Amino acid sequence: MAILEVKDITKSFGKAKILKGISFSLEEGNVLSIIGSSGSGKTTLLRCINGLDTATTGKITVNGQTVFDSDITDKNQLKELNKNKQNIGLVFQQFNLFPQYTTLENVTLAMKLQAKRRDDYKKKRKEILDEIDKTAKYFLDKVGLSDKLDLYPCQLSGGQQQRVSIARALALRPKILFFDEPTSALDPELTGEILKTIRQLAEDNMTMVIVTHEMNFAKDVSDQIIFMDNGIICGRGTPDEFFNSDNERIRQFLQSYQK
Amino acid sequence: MSLVEQFPIVFQSLNIGFLQTVKLFLVTLMGALPLGLIISFGSMSKFKPIKSIIKVLVWIVRGSPLMIQMLIIYYFPGLVFHNPIWGGGEDGRFWAAAVSFIINYACYFSEIYRGGIEGVPIGQQEAGYVLGMTKSEIFFKVTLLQMVKRIIPPMSNEIITLVKDTSLARIIALQEIIWAGQAFLKGSQGIAGQIWPLFFTGVYYLVFCGVLTILFGKLEKKLSYFKV
Ligand SMILES: Nc1ncnc2c1ncn2[C@@H]1O[C@H](COP(=O)(O)OP(=O)(O)O)[C@@H](O)[C@H]1O
Ligand SMILES: [Mg+2]
Numbered sequence: 001m002a003i004l005e006v007k008d009i010t011k012s013f014g015k016a017k018i019l020k021g022i023s024f025s026l027e028e029g030n031v032l033s034i035i036g037s038s039g040s041g042k043t044t045l046l047r048c049i050n051g052l053d054t055a056t057t058g059k060i061t062v063n064g065q066t067v068f069d070s071d072i073t074d075k076n077q078l079k080e081l082n083k084n085k086q087n088i089g090l091v092f093q094q095f096n097l098f099p100q101y102t103t104l105e106n107v108t109l110a111m112k113l114q115a116k117r118r119d120d121y122k123k124k125r126k127e128i129l130d131e132i133d134k135t136a137k138y139f140l141d142k143v144g145l146s147d148k149l150d151l152y153p154c155q156l157s158g159g160q161q162q163r164v165s166i167a168r169a170l171a172l173r174p175k176i177l178f179f180d181e182p183t184s185a186l187d188p189e190l191t192g193e194i195l196k197t198i199r200q201l202a203e204d205n206m207t208m209v210i211v212t213h214e215m216n217f218a219k220d221v222s223d224q225i226i227f228m229d230n231g232i233i234c235g236r237g238t239p240d241e242f243f244n245s246d247n248e249r250i251r252q253f254l255q256s257y258q259k
Numbered sequence: 260m261s262l263v264e265q266f267p268i269v270f271q272s273l274n275i276g277f278l279q280t281v282k283l284f285l286v287t288l289m290g291a292l293p294l295g296l297i298i299s300f301g302s303m304s305k306f307k308p309i310k311s312i313i314k315v316l317v318w319i320v321r322g323s324p325l326m327i328q329m330l331i332i333y334y335f336p337g338l339v340f341h342n343p344i345w346g347g348g349e350d351g352r353f354w355a356a357a358v359s360f361i362i363n364y365a366c367y368f369s370e371i372y373r374g375g376i377e378g379v380p381i382g383q384q385e386a387g388y389v390l391g392m393t394k395s396e397i398f399f400k401v402t403l404l405q406m407v408k409r410i411i412p413p414m415s416n417e418i419i420t421l422v423k424d425t426s427l428a429r430i431i432a433l434q435e436i437i438w439a440g441q442a443f444l445k446g447s448q449g450i451a452g453q454i455w456p457l458f459f460t461g462v463y464y465l466v467f468c469g470v471l472t473i474l475f476g477k478l479e480k481k482l483s484y485f486k487v
Contacts, residue, residue, distance in 0.1 A: 096386035152484060152486075
Protein backbone atom coordinates (compact mmCIF):
# COMPACT_ATOMS: atom_id res chain seq x y z
CA MET A 1 0.00 0.00 0.00
CA ALA A 2 1.23 3.48 -0.80
CA ILE A 3 2.43 5.49 2.18
CA LEU A 4 1.15 8.73 0.65
CA GLU A 5 -1.97 9.11 -1.42
CA VAL A 6 -3.08 12.44 -2.78
CA LYS A 7 -6.45 12.39 -4.52
CA ASP A 8 -7.96 15.13 -6.68
CA ILE A 9 -6.61 18.03 -4.68
CA THR A 10 -7.86 21.42 -5.86
CA LYS A 11 -7.08 24.77 -4.32
CA SER A 12 -8.45 28.21 -5.10
CA PHE A 13 -7.46 31.55 -3.62
CA GLY A 14 -10.59 33.61 -4.20
CA LYS A 15 -11.38 33.17 -7.86
CA ALA A 16 -7.89 32.04 -8.82
CA LYS A 17 -7.67 28.28 -9.30
CA ILE A 18 -4.12 27.39 -8.32
CA LEU A 19 -4.36 23.59 -8.08
CA LYS A 20 -6.72 21.96 -10.55
CA GLY A 21 -6.92 18.33 -9.50
CA ILE A 22 -3.65 16.81 -8.33
CA SER A 23 -3.42 13.06 -7.74
CA PHE A 24 -0.39 10.91 -7.07
CA SER A 25 0.86 8.27 -4.69
CA LEU A 26 4.19 7.33 -3.24
CA GLU A 27 5.60 4.04 -1.95
CA GLU A 28 7.42 3.79 1.35
CA GLY A 29 11.15 4.42 1.01
CA ASN A 30 10.81 6.13 -2.33
CA VAL A 31 11.84 9.63 -3.32
CA LEU A 32 9.54 11.78 -5.42
CA SER A 33 10.74 14.99 -6.99
CA ILE A 34 8.29 17.67 -8.05
CA ILE A 35 9.55 19.87 -10.83
CA GLY A 36 7.91 22.77 -12.57
CA SER A 37 8.30 26.40 -13.38
CA SER A 38 7.76 29.13 -10.82
CA GLY A 39 4.09 29.76 -10.06
CA SER A 40 2.93 26.31 -11.15
CA GLY A 41 1.59 25.55 -7.65
CA LYS A 42 4.32 23.35 -6.15
CA THR A 43 4.55 25.25 -2.87
CA THR A 44 0.76 25.45 -2.62
CA LEU A 45 0.56 21.67 -3.03
CA LEU A 46 3.10 21.05 -0.25
CA ARG A 47 1.34 23.55 2.00
CA CYS A 48 -2.01 21.82 1.44
CA ILE A 49 -0.54 18.42 2.28
CA ASN A 50 1.11 19.78 5.42
CA GLY A 51 -1.97 21.68 6.55
CA LEU A 52 -0.52 25.19 6.23
CA ASP A 53 -3.21 25.79 3.62
CA THR A 54 -6.55 24.05 3.38
CA ALA A 55 -7.27 22.47 0.01
CA THR A 56 -10.63 23.32 -1.53
CA THR A 57 -11.45 19.71 -2.42
CA GLY A 58 -9.75 16.33 -2.34
CA LYS A 59 -8.38 13.74 0.01
CA ILE A 60 -4.94 12.94 1.39
CA THR A 61 -3.90 9.83 3.30
CA VAL A 62 -0.57 9.15 4.98
CA ASN A 63 0.28 5.65 6.09
CA GLY A 64 -3.34 4.64 5.62
CA GLN A 65 -4.61 7.44 7.87
CA THR A 66 -6.58 10.32 6.46
CA VAL A 67 -4.90 13.68 7.05
CA PHE A 68 -7.24 15.70 4.86
CA ASP A 69 -10.68 15.10 3.43
CA SER A 70 -12.74 17.99 2.16
CA ASP A 71 -15.94 16.00 2.90
CA ILE A 72 -15.20 15.98 6.61
CA THR A 73 -16.49 19.01 8.48
CA ASP A 74 -17.16 17.57 11.94
CA LYS A 75 -14.92 19.34 14.46
CA ASN A 76 -13.95 16.24 16.43
CA GLN A 77 -13.13 14.33 13.29
CA LEU A 78 -11.00 17.23 12.06
CA LYS A 79 -9.04 17.08 15.31
CA GLU A 80 -8.36 13.41 14.65
CA LEU A 81 -7.05 14.27 11.20
CA ASN A 82 -4.76 16.87 12.69
CA LYS A 83 -3.18 14.23 14.93
CA ASN A 84 -2.35 12.13 11.89
CA LYS A 85 -0.29 15.01 10.54
CA GLN A 86 2.42 14.15 13.06
CA ASN A 87 3.56 11.61 10.50
CA ILE A 88 4.83 14.22 8.08
CA GLY A 89 7.53 16.84 8.23
CA LEU A 90 8.36 19.86 6.11
CA VAL A 91 11.64 21.61 5.38
CA PHE A 92 11.22 25.21 4.24
CA GLN A 93 13.05 27.14 1.60
CA GLN A 94 13.84 29.86 4.18
CA PHE A 95 14.81 27.36 6.95
CA ASN A 96 12.61 29.17 9.50
CA LEU A 97 14.84 28.30 12.43
CA PHE A 98 13.91 29.88 15.75
CA PRO A 99 16.54 32.63 16.18
CA GLN A 100 16.45 32.75 19.98
CA TYR A 101 17.35 29.09 20.38
CA THR A 102 20.65 27.29 19.86
CA THR A 103 21.08 24.54 17.29
CA LEU A 104 20.33 21.90 19.91
CA GLU A 105 17.37 23.82 21.35
CA ASN A 106 15.87 24.28 17.89
CA VAL A 107 15.81 20.51 17.51
CA THR A 108 14.62 19.67 21.02
CA LEU A 109 11.91 22.35 21.43
CA ALA A 110 9.03 20.57 19.71
CA MET A 111 9.94 17.25 21.28
CA LYS A 112 10.04 18.79 24.75
CA LEU A 113 6.67 20.45 24.28
CA GLN A 114 5.20 17.14 23.14
CA ALA A 115 6.74 15.34 26.09
CA LYS A 116 5.06 17.74 28.51
CA ARG A 117 1.70 16.41 27.36
CA ARG A 118 2.62 12.87 28.35
CA ASP A 119 0.94 11.48 31.48
CA ASP A 120 4.19 10.13 32.89
CA TYR A 121 6.13 13.36 32.25
CA LYS A 122 6.32 14.43 35.89
CA LYS A 123 7.47 11.04 37.09
CA LYS A 124 10.07 10.39 34.41
CA ARG A 125 11.06 13.94 33.56
CA LYS A 126 14.80 13.39 33.69
CA GLU A 127 14.79 10.23 31.58
CA ILE A 128 12.48 11.76 29.00
CA LEU A 129 14.58 14.91 28.64
CA ASP A 130 17.80 12.88 28.39
CA GLU A 131 16.20 10.76 25.70
CA ILE A 132 15.16 13.91 23.79
CA ASP A 133 18.68 15.29 24.04
CA LYS A 134 20.09 12.04 22.74
CA THR A 135 17.67 11.96 19.83
CA ALA A 136 18.47 15.55 18.88
CA LYS A 137 22.21 14.96 19.05
CA TYR A 138 21.85 11.80 16.98
CA PHE A 139 20.14 13.67 14.15
CA LEU A 140 22.46 16.68 14.39
CA ASP A 141 25.35 14.27 14.06
CA LYS A 142 23.68 12.79 11.01
CA VAL A 143 23.65 16.17 9.30
CA GLY A 144 27.24 16.83 10.41
CA LEU A 145 26.63 19.52 13.03
CA SER A 146 27.79 17.84 16.23
CA ASP A 147 30.25 20.65 16.81
CA LYS A 148 27.67 23.44 16.47
CA LEU A 149 25.21 22.43 19.19
CA ASP A 150 25.49 25.64 21.19
CA LEU A 151 25.59 28.16 18.37
CA TYR A 152 22.64 30.37 17.47
CA PRO A 153 21.22 30.46 13.92
CA CYS A 154 22.81 33.88 13.29
CA GLN A 155 26.21 32.27 13.89
CA LEU A 156 25.67 29.60 11.23
CA SER A 157 26.02 29.68 7.46
CA GLY A 158 22.88 29.25 5.36
CA GLY A 159 23.83 25.68 4.56
CA GLN A 160 24.34 24.88 8.23
CA GLN A 161 21.02 26.51 9.11
CA GLN A 162 19.23 24.40 6.55
CA ARG A 163 20.88 21.27 7.94
CA VAL A 164 19.67 22.21 11.44
CA SER A 165 16.17 22.57 10.04
CA ILE A 166 16.44 19.13 8.43
CA ALA A 167 17.59 17.63 11.74
CA ARG A 168 14.74 19.44 13.48
CA ALA A 169 12.22 17.82 11.13
CA LEU A 170 13.86 14.38 11.28
CA ALA A 171 13.95 14.33 15.08
CA LEU A 172 10.15 14.03 15.17
CA ARG A 173 10.58 10.86 13.11
CA PRO A 174 8.16 11.65 10.32
CA LYS A 175 7.04 8.89 7.97
CA ILE A 176 7.47 11.29 5.05
CA LEU A 177 9.65 14.37 4.82
CA PHE A 178 8.73 17.15 2.40
CA PHE A 179 11.25 19.69 1.09
CA ASP A 180 10.24 22.94 -0.61
CA GLU A 181 13.22 24.07 -2.69
CA PRO A 182 15.66 23.39 0.15
CA THR A 183 18.60 24.95 -1.68
CA SER A 184 16.97 27.93 -3.37
CA ALA A 185 17.84 30.39 -0.63
CA LEU A 186 21.49 29.33 -0.60
CA ASP A 187 24.58 30.51 -2.44
CA PRO A 188 25.54 28.00 -5.14
CA GLU A 189 28.60 26.82 -3.23
CA LEU A 190 26.41 25.87 -0.26
CA THR A 191 23.78 23.85 -2.13
CA GLY A 192 26.11 20.85 -2.33
CA GLU A 193 26.09 20.14 1.40
CA ILE A 194 22.30 20.10 1.51
CA LEU A 195 22.00 17.86 -1.53
CA LYS A 196 24.55 15.52 0.04
CA THR A 197 22.51 15.37 3.23
CA ILE A 198 19.35 14.55 1.29
CA ARG A 199 21.17 11.89 -0.73
CA GLN A 200 22.24 10.24 2.52
CA LEU A 201 18.65 10.24 3.73
CA ALA A 202 17.62 8.59 0.48
CA GLU A 203 20.23 5.90 1.08
CA ASP A 204 18.68 5.33 4.50
CA ASN A 205 15.38 4.78 2.67
CA MET A 206 13.70 7.90 4.03
CA THR A 207 10.49 8.58 2.16
CA MET A 208 10.77 12.05 0.69
CA VAL A 209 8.95 14.49 -1.56
CA ILE A 210 11.28 17.16 -2.89
CA VAL A 211 10.40 20.29 -4.82
CA THR A 212 13.60 21.26 -6.57
CA HIS A 213 15.18 23.06 -9.49
CA GLU A 214 18.37 20.99 -9.26
CA MET A 215 17.91 18.79 -12.30
CA ASN A 216 21.00 16.59 -11.94
CA PHE A 217 20.18 15.99 -8.32
CA ALA A 218 16.58 15.09 -9.15
CA LYS A 219 17.80 12.71 -11.82
CA ASP A 220 20.09 10.87 -9.37
CA VAL A 221 18.06 10.77 -6.23
CA SER A 222 14.46 10.29 -7.41
CA ASP A 223 12.50 7.13 -7.96
CA GLN A 224 9.71 9.16 -9.49
CA ILE A 225 9.39 12.62 -10.98
CA ILE A 226 6.28 14.71 -11.33
CA PHE A 227 6.17 17.72 -13.62
CA MET A 228 3.68 20.41 -12.67
CA ASP A 229 2.47 23.15 -14.90
CA ASN A 230 -0.24 25.67 -14.20
CA GLY A 231 -1.86 23.69 -11.39
CA ILE A 232 -1.92 20.29 -13.03
CA ILE A 233 0.47 17.37 -13.30
CA CYS A 234 1.38 17.21 -16.95
CA GLY A 235 4.02 14.55 -16.81
CA ARG A 236 5.21 11.81 -14.49
CA GLY A 237 7.55 8.86 -14.56
CA THR A 238 10.98 7.60 -13.67
CA PRO A 239 13.89 10.02 -14.10
CA ASP A 240 14.77 8.25 -17.36
CA GLU A 241 11.27 8.66 -18.72
CA PHE A 242 11.11 12.26 -17.59
CA PHE A 243 14.42 13.45 -18.99
CA ASN A 244 13.73 11.73 -22.31
CA SER A 245 10.10 12.80 -22.47
CA ASP A 246 8.65 13.86 -25.80
CA ASN A 247 6.08 16.07 -24.08
CA GLU A 248 6.53 19.51 -25.67
CA ARG A 249 6.07 21.45 -22.38
CA ILE A 250 8.59 19.29 -20.51
CA ARG A 251 11.17 19.53 -23.31
CA GLN A 252 10.84 23.31 -23.33
CA PHE A 253 11.27 23.42 -19.58
CA LEU A 254 14.34 21.19 -19.59
CA GLN A 255 15.90 23.19 -22.39
CA SER A 256 15.70 26.34 -20.31
CA TYR A 257 18.00 24.59 -17.82
CA GLN A 258 20.65 23.70 -20.34
CA LYS A 259 21.77 27.25 -20.96
CA MET B 260 18.41 84.84 51.30
CA SER B 261 21.65 83.55 49.84
CA LEU B 262 21.75 80.69 47.37
CA VAL B 263 23.15 78.41 50.06
CA GLU B 264 20.19 79.21 52.27
CA GLN B 265 17.70 78.85 49.41
CA PHE B 266 18.98 75.49 48.27
CA PRO B 267 17.62 73.17 51.01
CA ILE B 268 14.19 74.80 50.78
CA VAL B 269 14.09 74.52 46.99
CA PHE B 270 15.52 71.01 47.04
CA GLN B 271 12.84 69.73 49.38
CA SER B 272 10.11 71.38 47.38
CA LEU B 273 11.39 70.01 44.09
CA ASN B 274 11.65 66.52 45.58
CA ILE B 275 7.99 66.62 46.49
CA GLY B 276 7.14 67.73 42.96
CA PHE B 277 9.37 65.06 41.52
CA LEU B 278 7.52 62.38 43.47
CA GLN B 279 4.32 63.49 41.75
CA THR B 280 6.14 63.37 38.39
CA VAL B 281 7.35 59.82 39.04
CA LYS B 282 3.90 58.79 40.23
CA LEU B 283 2.33 60.08 37.02
CA PHE B 284 5.03 58.30 35.02
CA LEU B 285 4.50 54.95 36.75
CA VAL B 286 0.71 55.08 36.73
CA THR B 287 0.78 55.95 33.04
CA LEU B 288 3.00 52.96 32.29
CA MET B 289 0.89 50.60 34.38
CA GLY B 290 -2.20 51.66 32.50
CA ALA B 291 -0.85 52.23 29.01
CA LEU B 292 1.31 49.10 28.66
CA PRO B 293 -1.64 46.67 28.93
CA LEU B 294 -4.20 49.01 27.34
CA GLY B 295 -1.87 49.45 24.39
CA LEU B 296 -1.84 45.69 23.85
CA ILE B 297 -5.64 45.57 23.83
CA ILE B 298 -5.76 48.46 21.36
CA SER B 299 -3.17 46.79 19.14
CA PHE B 300 -5.25 43.59 19.04
CA GLY B 301 -8.23 45.77 18.12
CA SER B 302 -6.31 47.43 15.32
CA MET B 303 -5.48 43.99 13.89
CA SER B 304 -8.99 42.63 14.41
CA LYS B 305 -10.69 40.88 11.52
CA PHE B 306 -13.97 42.46 12.69
CA LYS B 307 -14.13 45.63 10.57
CA PRO B 308 -16.18 47.95 12.89
CA ILE B 309 -13.74 47.43 15.79
CA LYS B 310 -10.79 47.96 13.51
CA SER B 311 -12.28 51.22 12.17
CA ILE B 312 -13.12 52.59 15.62
CA ILE B 313 -9.59 51.86 16.80
CA LYS B 314 -8.10 53.45 13.70
CA VAL B 315 -10.10 56.66 14.29
CA LEU B 316 -9.18 56.72 17.98
CA VAL B 317 -5.48 56.30 17.22
CA TRP B 318 -5.68 58.99 14.56
CA ILE B 319 -7.32 61.49 16.94
CA VAL B 320 -4.95 60.76 19.80
CA ARG B 321 -1.81 60.85 17.70
CA GLY B 322 -3.00 63.71 15.56
CA SER B 323 -3.63 66.26 18.33
CA PRO B 324 -1.49 67.64 21.15
CA LEU B 325 -1.52 65.77 24.44
CA MET B 326 -1.88 69.13 26.17
CA ILE B 327 -5.23 69.76 24.49
CA GLN B 328 -6.39 66.22 25.20
CA MET B 329 -5.61 66.79 28.86
CA LEU B 330 -7.44 70.13 28.95
CA ILE B 331 -10.50 68.54 27.37
CA ILE B 332 -10.49 65.55 29.69
CA TYR B 333 -10.07 67.78 32.73
CA TYR B 334 -12.47 70.64 31.94
CA PHE B 335 -14.97 69.17 29.46
CA PRO B 336 -17.16 67.24 31.94
CA GLY B 337 -17.56 70.31 34.17
CA LEU B 338 -18.03 72.90 31.44
CA VAL B 339 -20.40 70.99 29.19
CA PHE B 340 -22.25 68.59 31.49
CA HIS B 341 -21.90 70.72 34.62
CA ASN B 342 -20.50 67.63 36.19
CA PRO B 343 -16.87 68.19 37.18
CA ILE B 344 -16.11 64.51 37.74
CA TRP B 345 -12.49 65.13 38.70
CA GLY B 346 -13.20 67.58 41.52
CA GLY B 347 -10.93 70.55 42.12
CA GLY B 348 -8.23 69.02 44.32
CA GLU B 349 -4.75 67.72 43.56
CA ASP B 350 -6.09 64.14 43.47
CA GLY B 351 -8.63 65.04 40.83
CA ARG B 352 -6.00 66.78 38.73
CA PHE B 353 -3.72 63.79 39.08
CA TRP B 354 -6.31 61.33 37.84
CA ALA B 355 -7.39 63.58 34.98
CA ALA B 356 -3.77 63.82 33.92
CA ALA B 357 -3.21 60.08 34.41
CA VAL B 358 -6.25 59.16 32.31
CA SER B 359 -5.14 61.52 29.53
CA PHE B 360 -1.61 60.13 29.57
CA ILE B 361 -2.77 56.52 29.67
CA ILE B 362 -5.06 56.93 26.66
CA ASN B 363 -2.46 58.92 24.75
CA TYR B 364 0.45 56.59 25.43
CA ALA B 365 -1.62 53.44 24.97
CA CYS B 366 -2.26 54.56 21.39
CA TYR B 367 1.42 55.09 20.72
CA PHE B 368 2.34 51.80 22.39
CA SER B 369 -0.34 49.97 20.38
CA GLU B 370 1.33 50.97 17.14
CA ILE B 371 4.69 49.78 18.43
CA TYR B 372 3.20 46.47 19.59
CA ARG B 373 1.52 46.06 16.22
CA GLY B 374 4.81 46.58 14.44
CA GLY B 375 6.42 44.03 16.76
CA ILE B 376 3.70 41.45 16.24
CA GLU B 377 3.47 41.89 12.50
CA GLY B 378 7.25 42.06 12.17
CA VAL B 379 7.77 38.45 13.23
CA PRO B 380 7.92 36.52 9.95
CA ILE B 381 4.93 34.24 9.33
CA GLY B 382 7.44 31.45 8.67
CA GLN B 383 8.10 31.26 12.42
CA GLN B 384 4.49 30.33 13.15
CA GLU B 385 4.41 27.99 10.20
CA ALA B 386 7.54 26.19 11.38
CA GLY B 387 5.96 25.80 14.81
CA TYR B 388 2.78 24.47 13.24
CA VAL B 389 4.46 21.80 11.12
CA LEU B 390 6.45 20.73 14.17
CA GLY B 391 3.14 20.02 15.89
CA MET B 392 3.09 22.91 18.36
CA THR B 393 -0.19 24.37 19.57
CA LYS B 394 -1.09 28.01 18.95
CA SER B 395 -0.27 29.04 22.50
CA GLU B 396 3.02 27.12 22.47
CA ILE B 397 3.94 28.94 19.28
CA PHE B 398 3.08 32.30 20.84
CA PHE B 399 4.87 31.81 24.14
CA LYS B 400 7.84 29.73 23.00
CA VAL B 401 8.50 31.13 19.55
CA THR B 402 7.09 34.56 18.73
CA LEU B 403 6.86 36.38 22.08
CA LEU B 404 10.58 36.87 22.70
CA GLN B 405 11.15 37.95 19.10
CA MET B 406 8.39 40.53 19.51
CA VAL B 407 9.89 41.80 22.75
CA LYS B 408 13.29 42.16 21.13
CA ARG B 409 11.78 44.07 18.24
CA ILE B 410 9.84 46.52 20.38
CA ILE B 411 12.47 47.38 22.99
CA PRO B 412 14.21 50.16 21.01
CA PRO B 413 11.02 52.04 20.00
CA MET B 414 9.48 51.45 23.43
CA SER B 415 12.50 52.88 25.22
CA ASN B 416 12.29 55.97 23.04
CA GLU B 417 8.63 56.40 23.82
CA ILE B 418 9.07 55.80 27.54
CA ILE B 419 11.87 58.36 27.75
CA THR B 420 9.63 60.83 25.94
CA LEU B 421 6.98 60.11 28.56
CA VAL B 422 9.34 61.20 31.34
CA LYS B 423 9.56 64.67 29.79
CA ASP B 424 5.91 64.76 28.70
CA THR B 425 4.76 64.50 32.31
CA SER B 426 5.65 68.21 32.55
CA LEU B 427 2.64 68.94 30.33
CA ALA B 428 0.43 68.19 33.33
CA ARG B 429 1.51 71.63 34.55
CA ILE B 430 -1.23 72.98 32.26
CA ILE B 431 -3.95 71.72 34.62
CA ALA B 432 -1.86 72.78 37.62
CA LEU B 433 -0.77 69.34 38.70
CA GLN B 434 1.85 69.89 41.36
CA GLU B 435 4.66 68.08 39.61
CA ILE B 436 8.25 69.23 39.52
CA ILE B 437 7.85 72.07 36.99
CA TRP B 438 5.02 73.49 39.06
CA ALA B 439 7.18 73.20 42.16
CA GLY B 440 10.07 75.02 40.49
CA GLN B 441 7.86 77.73 39.08
CA ALA B 442 6.44 78.46 42.50
CA PHE B 443 9.70 80.20 43.46
CA LEU B 444 9.28 82.60 40.58
CA LYS B 445 6.02 83.94 41.95
CA GLY B 446 7.09 83.51 45.53
CA SER B 447 6.91 80.67 47.98
CA GLN B 448 8.43 79.91 51.38
CA GLY B 449 10.13 83.29 51.49
CA ILE B 450 11.77 82.88 48.10
CA ALA B 451 10.50 84.99 45.19
CA GLY B 452 11.65 86.07 41.76
CA GLN B 453 14.05 83.17 41.48
CA ILE B 454 14.21 81.35 38.17
CA TRP B 455 17.09 79.01 38.99
CA PRO B 456 14.85 76.42 40.68
CA LEU B 457 12.94 76.07 37.43
CA PHE B 458 16.19 75.57 35.54
CA PHE B 459 17.35 73.13 38.18
CA THR B 460 14.39 70.82 37.50
CA GLY B 461 16.21 69.90 34.30
CA VAL B 462 18.77 68.01 36.39
CA TYR B 463 16.03 65.71 37.71
CA TYR B 464 14.85 64.91 34.17
CA LEU B 465 18.42 64.28 33.02
CA VAL B 466 19.13 61.86 35.84
CA PHE B 467 15.79 60.08 35.43
CA CYS B 468 16.24 59.68 31.67
CA GLY B 469 19.86 58.67 32.14
CA VAL B 470 18.92 55.85 34.50
CA LEU B 471 16.22 54.64 32.09
CA THR B 472 18.64 54.76 29.17
CA ILE B 473 21.08 52.57 31.06
CA LEU B 474 18.33 50.11 32.04
CA PHE B 475 17.02 49.80 28.49
CA GLY B 476 20.56 49.43 27.20
CA LYS B 477 21.07 46.51 29.59
CA LEU B 478 17.84 44.90 28.46
CA GLU B 479 18.78 45.31 24.82
CA LYS B 480 22.18 43.79 25.48
CA LYS B 481 20.56 40.88 27.26
CA LEU B 482 18.67 40.01 24.08
CA SER B 483 21.54 40.71 21.73
CA TYR B 484 22.61 37.06 21.59
CA PHE B 485 20.18 36.48 18.75
CA LYS B 486 19.14 38.37 15.65
CA VAL B 487 15.60 38.78 14.36
N1 LIG C 1 -2.02 33.01 -0.29
C1 LIG C 1 -2.17 33.20 -1.62
N2 LIG C 1 -3.14 34.02 -2.10
C2 LIG C 1 -3.30 34.19 -3.43
N3 LIG C 1 -2.55 33.61 -4.36
C3 LIG C 1 -1.58 32.78 -3.97
C4 LIG C 1 -1.33 32.53 -2.57
N4 LIG C 1 -0.30 31.67 -2.48
C5 LIG C 1 0.08 31.40 -3.74
N5 LIG C 1 -0.68 32.06 -4.65
C6 LIG C 1 -0.55 31.99 -6.09
O1 LIG C 1 -0.54 30.64 -6.47
C7 LIG C 1 0.31 30.44 -7.56
C8 LIG C 1 1.23 29.28 -7.31
O2 LIG C 1 2.13 29.64 -6.32
P1 LIG C 1 3.15 28.60 -5.69
O3 LIG C 1 2.42 27.43 -5.17
O4 LIG C 1 3.99 29.35 -4.74
O5 LIG C 1 4.01 28.19 -6.96
P2 LIG C 1 5.46 27.54 -7.03
O6 LIG C 1 5.83 27.08 -5.68
O7 LIG C 1 5.30 26.43 -8.01
O8 LIG C 1 6.37 28.60 -7.56
C9 LIG C 1 1.03 31.75 -7.83
O9 LIG C 1 0.42 32.36 -8.93
C10 LIG C 1 0.77 32.53 -6.57
O10 LIG C 1 0.68 33.89 -6.87
MG1 LIG D 1 7.52 27.61 -4.50
